[in-house]
Amino acid sequence: MINVNQLASDIIREVGGKQNIKELFHCVTRLRFYLKDTSVINVEKIKKLDGVLGVQFQTEQLQIIIGNDVEIVYNAIITKTGFVMDQETKEKKEKMRIGGFFETISAIILPIIPVMAGTGILKGIITIMTSFLGFDSASTLITVMSIVADTVFYFMPFFIAYTSAKRFKTNIPMALLLAGFLLYPTMTAGLANKLGPMSLFGLPIPFVKYAASSIPIILSVYVMKYIYKWVDSIVPQLLRLVFTPLIVAVVMAPITLGITGPIANYISLGIANLFTWLFNTSPLLAGAIIGATRSLLVFTGMHLSLGAVILQNIAVRGYDVILPVNTMGTMAIFGTCLGVWFKVKKAENKSIAASASISSFLGITEPGIYGILLKYKNALIADMIAGGIAGAFVAYFGGTSNAYVNSCILSLPVFVGPGFWAVCVGMAISTVLGFSIVVFLGVDEKEGSEKQKAEPANNEIAENGSNTIGSIYSPIQGKSVLLSKVSDKVFSSEVLGKGIAIIPTGLEVKAPFDGTVTTVAGHALGLTSSDGIECVIHVGLETVNMKKAPLDVKVQPGDQFKTGELLAYMDIKAIKAAGYDAITPIVITNSDNYKDVFTNLEKEEVVIGEKILTIIM
Numbered sequence: 001m002i003n004v005n006q007l008a009s010d011i012i013r014e015v016g017g018k019q020n021i022k023e024l025f026h027c028v029t030r031l032r033f034y035l036k037d038t039s040v041i042n043v044e045k046i047k048k049l050d051g052v053l054g055v056q057f058q059t060e061q062l063q064i065i066i067g068n069d070v071e072i073v074y075n076a077i078i079t080k081t082g083f084v085m086d087q088e089t090k091e092k093k094e095k096m097r098i099g100g101f102f103e104t105i106s107a108i109i110l111p112i113i114p115v116m117a118g119t120g121i122l123k124g125i126i127t128i129m130t131s132f133l134g135f136d137s138a139s140t141l142i143t144v145m146s147i148v149a150d151t152v153f154y155f156m157p158f159f160i161a162y163t164s165a166k167r168f169k170t171n172i173p174m175a176l177l178l179a180g181f182l183l184y185p186t187m188t189a190g191l192a193n194k195l196g197p198m199s200l201f202g203l204p205i206p207f208v209k210y211a212a213s214s215i216p217i218i219l220s221v222y223v224m225k226y227i228y229k230w231v232d233s234i235v236p237q238l239l240r241l242v243f244t245p246l247i248v249a250v251v252m253a254p255i256t257l258g259i260t261g262p263i264a265n266y267i268s269l270g271i272a273n274l275f276t277w278l279f280n281t282s283p284l285l286a287g288a289i290i291g292a293t294r295s296l297l298v299f300t301g302m303h304l305s306l307g308a309v310i311l312q313n314i315a316v317r318g319y320d321v322i323l324p325v326n327t328m329g330t331m332a333i334f335g336t337c338l339g340v341w342f343k344v345k346k347a348e349n350k351s352i353a354a355s356a357s358i359s360s361f362l363g364i365t366e367p368g369i370y371g372i373l374l375k376y377k378n379a380l381i382a383d384m385i386a387g388g389i390a391g392a393f394v395a396y397f398g399g400t401s402n403a404y405v406n407s408c409i410l411s412l413p414v415f416v417g418p419g420f421w422a423v424c425v426g427m428a429i430s431t432v433l434g435f436s437i438v439v440f441l442g443v444d445e446k447e448g449s450e451k452q453k454a455e456p457a458n459n460e461i462a463e464n465g466s467n468t469i470g471s472i473y474s475p476i477q478g479k480s481v482l483l484s485k486v487s488d489k490v491f492s493s494e495v496l497g498k499g500i501a502i503i504p505t506g507l508e509v510k511a512p513f514d515g516t517v518t519t520v521a522g523h524a525l526g527l528t529s530s531d532g533i534e535c536v537i538h539v540g541l542e543t544v545n546m547k548k549a550p551l552d553v554k555v556q557p558g559d560q561f562k563t564g565e566l567l568a569y570m571d572i573k574a575i576k577a578a579g580y581d582a583i584t585p586i587v588i589t590n591s592d593n594y595k596d597v598f599t600n601l602e603k604e605e606v607v608i609g610e611k612i613l614t615i616i617m
Contacts, residue, residue, distance in 0.1 A: 002051035002069060008076035010049050011064060016040040018081040026074040033062040053514065053530065108163045108218060115152050115159075116404045122149040123403040124413025131416070153403065156311065157182050157210055157217040164218050170225040174248055178220045181256050182210035203258040208265045212315035216264035220256045227251055269316065275309060279321050283395035287325050291391015291430075292384045294329020294407075295369050310404050324399035324415055324423050325391040327407040328430045332387035333368045334360040335434025336379050340372050342435070343443040348603060359598065363408025376444065382437035390430035397422035470533055470594075472513060472613035473563060474606045476570070476584060477506030482599070483585060488541045491585045496536070498597035499587035500612050509537060509551070509568040510608050511561045512586070520557055522549025525567060526589075533615060534590040539570055541581040550575045564609055588615065 012018060015033055023034035035041065038057075046055050046064060051073065054065040066073050126145050129135040135142055152159060157179035165175035181187075190198075190207030197204040210216055231251070232244045278286045313320035337360055341353035356368040373380045399419035405411040415423040481501040486492045491501070509525070512535060519526030523543040527535045543550050552569040555561065575582045591597045595616040606612060 002073075004051075004069070004072050004076045005080075007049060007051045007073055008080055011046065011052075011073070012077060012080060014042045014046045014049075015062065021081065024074075024077065024081075026070050031064040031066060031070060031074060031077070033064070035062060038062070104167060105218075108160060108167050109214070111163050112152070112156075112159050119149045119152050119403070121403075121405055121411060121413050124405075124411075124416055127402065127416045128413060149403075153212045153311075153314070155179075155183065156212045156214060156315075160214045160217045161221055164221040168222055168225045170221065171228055171245075171248075174224060174228060174245060174252075175217075175221045177249060178224060178252060178256050179217055181253055182213075182217060182220075182261055187257070200254055200258060203254055205254070205257045206262050208262055209315065210261065210265070212311060213265065214311050215267060216261045219264040220252070220260040223255060223260055224248065224252050227255075269312070275313070275322065276317075279395055283398075284392045287328075287391035287393070287395025288388040289391075290322060290325045291328045291332070291394075292388030294326055294387050294391075295333055295365065295373055295380070295383050310401075314402070314404065319400040319402055319417070320404075321395065321398075321400055323401040323404065323407060324394050324419070324426070327411065327415075327423070328390035328394055328426050329383075329387040330360060330363060330365055330407040331409070331427045332383050332390060332430040332434045333365050333373070335386060335431035336383040336438055337368045337372050338431070339382065339435040339438025340376060340379050340443055343439060344445055346445055349445055355598070359596075361409055363406035363410065378441040378443060379438055382434050382441065385437055386430045386433035389433060390426045393429060394419070394422050394426035399423040399426065470513075470529070470531060470615040471611050472533070472535065472586070472588070472615070474502065474608055474610045474612045475510050475512045475537055475567070475586065476502055476504045476508065476606075477608050478502040478504040478584070478606055479604055480599075480606045480612065481583065483587070486541070486583060486585055487581065488585075491538075491587065494591075497587045497589040497591040499535075499585060499591075500599050501583050501585045502606055502612075503583050504539075504570060504572055506608070507569050507572065508566060508608065509539070509570060511563055511565045511567055512537075512612075514562050515560070517555045517557050517559045517561065517567075520553050520555065522546075522551055522553075525551070525553070525555075527567075532590075532593075533588060536585075536587045536589055538585045538587065539582070540575045541583060543575060543578075543580050546574070546578050546580065548574060586612070588613065 011031070012021075015021065015035060016037060020036050020040060021033060022036050025032055041062060043055050046052055051066060051069065052064055056063050056065075122145060126142060126149060130137045130142060158176055161175040161179040162172060165172040187207060187210070191209055195207055197206040199205070208216075228244070228248050231247045232240060235243050235247070275286075310320045310322050313322065334357060337353050337357040341350055341357055344350055344353060353372060356372050359365070360368040373383055397419055399415060399422045400417050401411075401414045402417070403414045405414050409427065412424070479502065481503060483494060483499050483501050484492050486501050490496060491499075512527070513529040513533065515527050515529040515533075517525065518528050518534070521544070523540060523546070524536055524538045527537070529535070539550050548571075550571050552571070553567070554569075555567050561567065570582075570584075572582050588594075588597050597613060597615050599613060
């Protein structure tokens, strides 16, 4: 645990004292200073402070990266300085709240995307089976498949209630109760029978379609957060277990059914109608804008915010027009990365471009965006042109989707319909254009080198919009191997998580980040970084069976460490003598908590302290 008061005092001193602070505010991971005199800042001393993860300048702004404790450190600094923001800073804070809104929507939608993507593709397969392959839509097979495909969409309020409660840090069972209000049989039957609103003491409760919706439950859970907190504060502690949920349920029922639910539903309809109007009025313009800015939206973390709009379109109309255009943006990234791979000469750059191409083709665009588009100016230009043209084409010819899935080639079944041909042609257009424009404009391989030098060297945590990048540094020396090439299927199938493997040539095992030792075994170490990344270093395969442990461990559970500190020694000779493989998987066991985990090595040989994994949070 960091000493917050000491850290606050140290930071104030190293930035030149209270009198040197012109403006101060914070975001989700870092303190942001505007200072009167930047020459007095001691950056190296700030970097070494306990609790500081990194320091960098962005234009004229000093950013001190703290991580999850940024708010309490900020409050401690404010307490010591008595600093009051001026009007300009207040306006910046308001802008940050807008960004926070998009970040919140993204965080709520993100955990549900895998199950929506999987079952969404199944909806497309059902459409193909019944429309083109002669399957009876009333058959038991199609009925069961439809149950599987439709459940997550119909009961969407329950899924959203769960993730909303986690995001807003409120009571999860109570949030699920609110979803139950919205989908209670009385509500669904009233909607089906087109009944007029009920009246509760004069408050109208309309029968609204909440199945497959997201915004009504998000707003309801947000309101419940404050009501629950207030009720819990006034109910005596001995009675809270029963009476807090009772009171909150009674209060939130009319609020959810008569106020937040209907209001949010009308907002959702308004947003859906706005996009429908835009696509009906000028599909070329709408498709061009959304297709061209796809990579920029991912970069700022706002792309998932459109998920609520897409879900609302599907809920109200049974189809959506945004997702096909998004897919054009994804395929443009694929084509662009492929073009960069074709043009670059350096082996390490070719390797990065090839990896980003494959990831983008499968719908994982972050490696392409961060590793290619933000590194090479011409690549970004090519991506935007290709995505815009293909997006305009697909929007003009009426491409639609019948489910929410990842925007990638694997999602083709959900686009089956009148505009399916346009989606297929659009994919080809975006890919070929992205590739061709990069080849025509060329790639300057010197671009991005200075940016790479400026990255924080100690447990890099850098924000890009609302995305955070975490880095894992090699704990051992050796030869890198893709995890999929490891002979043990438990590791190669990534059932334990994503990562990399290293065939060790050195004996030392050092810390891959700042963090805490969670588990110690004779053959493996479990570590948790200061920002929650869970990592297992498994020395050798099946080495748990060795009579003498292959690790000489120098730490204990609960010990804290800094990047590069010695954790253990390996006995490679003993491993080989016992007939076991010394290859060492390094696995991020909570990979599912992040948008992506990918390798970024530029050569086969690895030294201790070299960045081996990047995590998009």
